[in-house]
Amino acid sequence: MPLTTMILKMGEGLGNTCSIFILTLLFSLPLGLLVALLRMSKSKIISGITRFFISILRGTPLMLQLIAVTYGPYYLFGLTVSRNKLIPVVIAFAINYAAYFAEIYRGGIESIPQGQYEAAKVLGYSKFQTFFRIILPQVIKRIMPSVTNEIVTLVKDTSLAFTVSFQEMFTIGKQIANSQTSFMPFLVAGVFYYIMNAVVDFGMGKVENKLDYYK
Amino acid sequence: MLEMNNIEKSFGELEVLKDISIRVDKGEIVSIIGPSGSGKSTLLRCATGLETADSGEIIYEDGASFGLVFQNFNLFPHYSVLQNVMDAPVKVMKKDKAVAKEEALKWLDKMGLKDRADAYPYQLSGGQQQRVAIARALAKDPDILFFDEPTSALDPELTGEVLKVIKSLADLHIAMVIVTHEMAFAKDISDRVIFMDKGVIVDQGTPEEVFGSDNQRTKDFLGRYNNI
Ligand SMILES: Nc1ncnc2c1ncn2[C@@H]1O[C@H](COP(=O)(O)OP(=O)(O)OP(=O)(O)O)[C@@H](O)[C@H]1O
Ligand SMILES: [Mg+2]
Numbered sequence: 001m002p003l004t005t006m007i008l009k010m011g012e013g014l015g016n017t018c019s020i021f022i023l024t025l026l027f028s029l030p031l032g033l034l035v036a037l038l039r040m041s042k043s044k045i046i047s048g049i050t051r052f053f054i055s056i057l058r059g060t061p062l063m064l065q066l067i068a069v070t071y072g073p074y075y076l077f078g079l080t081v082s083r084n085k086l087i088p089v090v091i092a093f094a095i096n097y098a099a100y101f102a103e104i105y106r107g108g109i110e111s112i113p114q115g116q117y118e119a120a121k122v123l124g125y126s127k128f129q130t131f132f133r134i135i136l137p138q139v140i141k142r143i144m145p146s147v148t149n150e151i152v153t154l155v156k157d158t159s160l161a162f163t164v165s166f167q168e169m170f171t172i173g174k175q176i177a178n179s180q181t182s183f184m185p186f187l188v189a190g191v192f193y194y195i196m197n198a199v200v201d202f203g204m205g206k207v208e209n210k211l212d213y214y215k
Numbered sequence: 216m217l218e219m220n221n222i223e224k225s226f227g228e229l230e231v232l233k234d235i236s237i238r239v240d241k242g243e244i245v246s247i248i249g250p251s252g253s254g255k256s257t258l259l260r261c262a263t264g265l266e267t268a269d270s271g272e273i274i275y276e277d278g279a280s281f282g283l284v285f286q287n288f289n290l291f292p293h294y295s296v297l298q299n300v301m302d303a304p305v306k307v308m309k310k311d312k313a314v315a316k317e318e319a320l321k322w323l324d325k326m327g328l329k330d331r332a333d334a335y336p337y338q339l340s341g342g343q344q345q346r347v348a349i350a351r352a353l354a355k356d357p358d359i360l361f362f363d364e365p366t367s368a369l370d371p372e373l374t375g376e377v378l379k380v381i382k383s384l385a386d387l388h389i390a391m392v393i394v395t396h397e398m399a400f401a402k403d404i405s406d407r408v409i410f411m412d413k414g415v416i417v418d419q420g421t422p423e424e425v426f427g428s429d430n431q432r433t434k435d436f437l438g439r440y441n442n443i
Contacts, residue, residue: 119289122263122282123303123355133306137293214293215337 001180010188013169020158027094032101039106057099063163066092070164085166104146108139141211148204155196216241216279217359222271224257231257233414242388246401249411255394259361282352286364288344290336297332300351322350326380342373346380359390398440402426
């Protein structure tokens with residue numbers, strides 16, 4: 001197979017790769033914040049349960065979680081596996097990344113000095129205002145480098161969707177590699193991921209610069 | 216205007232405030248002095264709702280409002296000087312933005328910082344940051360303003376500028392309660408001085424009375440400051 005055909009074929013899967021990437025971020029970033037707040041709940045029960053789920057999600061392979069979400073309903077309840085695997089794949093990714101983001105948010109929130117809360121309280125800000133106006137903006141700035149790390153990892157992790165045969169770029173590449181007994185598709189995939197991450201790095205660098213107006 | 220009656224506060228086994236009663240009248244300037252660990256900060260924190268007293272009552276008469284200036288400023292680093300001062304009036308008191316901005320600039324001017332309105336806290340000296348914090352507290356139109364060691368975190372050469380602006384507030388007729396280790400300042404500015412030790416009020420009165428007190432504990436404490 002000529003290289004250009006290979007690239008075009010794999011390129012068709014890029015849409016799906018980007019769908020996983022963007023949808024995962026869209027859901028996991030807010031979900032992670034919610035999980036972080038539950039994890040820090042004053043209620044021992046809520047924080048304990050949340051902690052347990054976070055430890056499961058971080059302590060087992062994402063590959064396993066992908067398989068569980070995609071095929072679990074079939075094995076457990078006899079439901080048919082949906083033909084559009086994007087939905088289970090994004091659910092698995094979003095939940096898994098939310099667990100990682102939650103720990104990043106938690107670290108960021110806990111690093112904000114108590115004095116910020118006290119100043120806000122004395123000035124009369126509500127708890128909601130204090131969190132969203134005073135605390136969260138500072139947290140976002142502080143966690144930016146860790147979030148960038150996770151996003152770079154996510155770009156590469158999208159390839160794990162091959163385990164449930166979701167037709168994203170890497171899955172297609174692997175199929176070509178098998179049928180053509182060629183190593184070339186993996187090289188092409190590597191270049192694709194590298195370029196995507198260069199874009200991510202550039203974009204996140206811009207965001208970090210934007211937040212550089214204060215220390 | 217503020218009445219605190221029989222305030223008790225313990226942290227675990229440690230009794231920090233033991234039956235403290237204080238009243239502050241409209242426009243009155245009260246200094247609280249005393250050794251480290253005597254409970255001065257805890258008293259201000261109870262008065263401002265940052266701690267809950269175990270017992271006793273705190274009454275702000277006629278809905279009097281308060282502000283608090285912290286030892287280490289606690290400015291919001293992501294807000295400019297102007298935003299630090301006008302955000303609470305707009306978001307909490309629901310003041311009109313243009314009005315709040317005008318008032319904020321007026322307070323900053325009074326603090327000698329009008330030209331730094333667009334700066335961010337990290338770009339300011341400690342003394343300037345503390346003056347912004349004072350402007351921020353004033354912008355909420357408090358009837359009583361608490362200061363917890365407002366100059367303790369500053370280099371000695373910067374304390375003067377902060378004490379000067381605090382002094383300039385005296386003619387605004389806002390009551391002030393100032394915890395300080397600056398004895399000369401306390402003596403100079405106060406209508407009344409309260410000496411606290413180990414969670415009790417040991418001595419109180421006019422600056423002349425307290426600084427000339429016969430009370431042995433007061434004398435021992437003041438003896439450590441020989442430059443009054
Ligand atoms: N949140 C807390 N938990 C436990 N102990 C506390 C707490 N806050 C204060 N204390 C203790 O209470 C005592 C009084 O503290 P406080 O800060 O009120 O003293 P202070 O008079 O302001 O002293 P300083 O002049 O050093 O500021 C100290 O022994 C302190 O360690
Ligand atoms: Mg103190």
